[in-house]
Amino acid sequence: MPWSEDHKQATRGRIVEAAARAIREHGPDGVSVAAIMKSVGLTHGGFYAHFESKEALIAEALSHATVETLAWLDRTATTAKNGQTPALADIADAYLSNIHCEHPDRGCVLAACGTELARADDLARIACSDNVRAYLRWLGQRSRAEQRGERSREATGALAAMIGGMVLARATEDPAEARKILAAVRGFVRSALKADKGAG
Structure with missing residues (x-):
C-alpha cells in the first residue's frame, strides 16, 4: 500500500531537518x-523519492535552517524583553549569545559555513544568497530607524x-576569550545602533 501524502x-x-x-x-x-538517510531510519535508495539530487536537498535544508534560526532568535529576544517586541539590538544580543556559540549545529548556517556556501554549486549559492536576503529583510523590520x-x-x-x-x-579554543569576543561585539552593535543603554 502506498504511503499517504502526509506521511x-x-x-x-x-x-531536511x-x-x-x-x-x-x-x-x-x-x-x-x-x-542523512540512515539517521532518519531510511535507506539510501529512498532518497530519490523525495529529492532530485543532493544539491536540491542542500538548497532546501539551507532555507529550513534559516527559518529555524530566525524563529529561535525571535523567541529568545522576546523572552529577554519580557514579551515585548524586540528591537534589532535585542536580536543581536540573542544571536551573539554563549548558547548560540556553543551549538553551531543548531544555529545560524551563515556563521557555521557561509564561506563554504559561497563557493558551493549553483543551487547552494542561490539558496545562500536567498538566506542572506531573508536575514536582511527580517532584521530590517526590527530596526527602529525611520527611513x-x-x-x-x-x-x-x-x-x-x-x-x-x-x-x-x-x-578561539578558550571559552572565556570567546565570551569576551561575544560581549564586545554585542556592545559594538548596541553602540552602532545608538540603542538606549538600559534597553534589553
Whole structure:
C-alpha cells in the first residue's frame, strides 16, 4: 500500500531537518546522503523519492535552517524583553549569545559555513544568497530607524557584525576569550545602533 501524502511530507521534513543539522556541523561538502538517510531510519535508495539530487536537498535544508534560526532568535529576544517586541539590538544580543556559540549545529548556517556556501554549486549559492536576503529583510523590520534606507543599512551592518563576531568567537579554543569576543561585539552593535543603554 502506498504511503499517504502526509506521511511523505513528514518524511521529507525529517530528511531536511537532518540535512540542515549536517550542513551546520560539517559544511555542504561534508553532507552524506547515505548518512542523512540512515539517521532518519531510511535507506539510501529512498532518497530519490523525495529529492532530485543532493544539491536540491542542500538548497532546501539551507532555507529550513534559516527559518529555524530566525524563529529561535525571535523567541529568545522576546523572552529577554519580557514579551515585548524586540528591537534589532535585542536580536543581536540573542544571536551573539554563549548558547548560540556553543551549538553551531543548531544555529545560524551563515556563521557555521557561509564561506563554504559561497563557493558551493549553483543551487547552494542561490539558496545562500536567498538566506542572506531573508536575514536582511527580517532584521530590517526590527530596526527602529525611520527611513527605509537607514533600516537597510542598520540590518546589513548588524548582520555582518553578528556573523563575524560568531565566527571569531568560535575560532578561539578558550571559552572565556570567546565570551569576551561575544560581549564586545554585542556592545559594538548596541553602540552602532545608538540603542538606549538600559534597553534589553
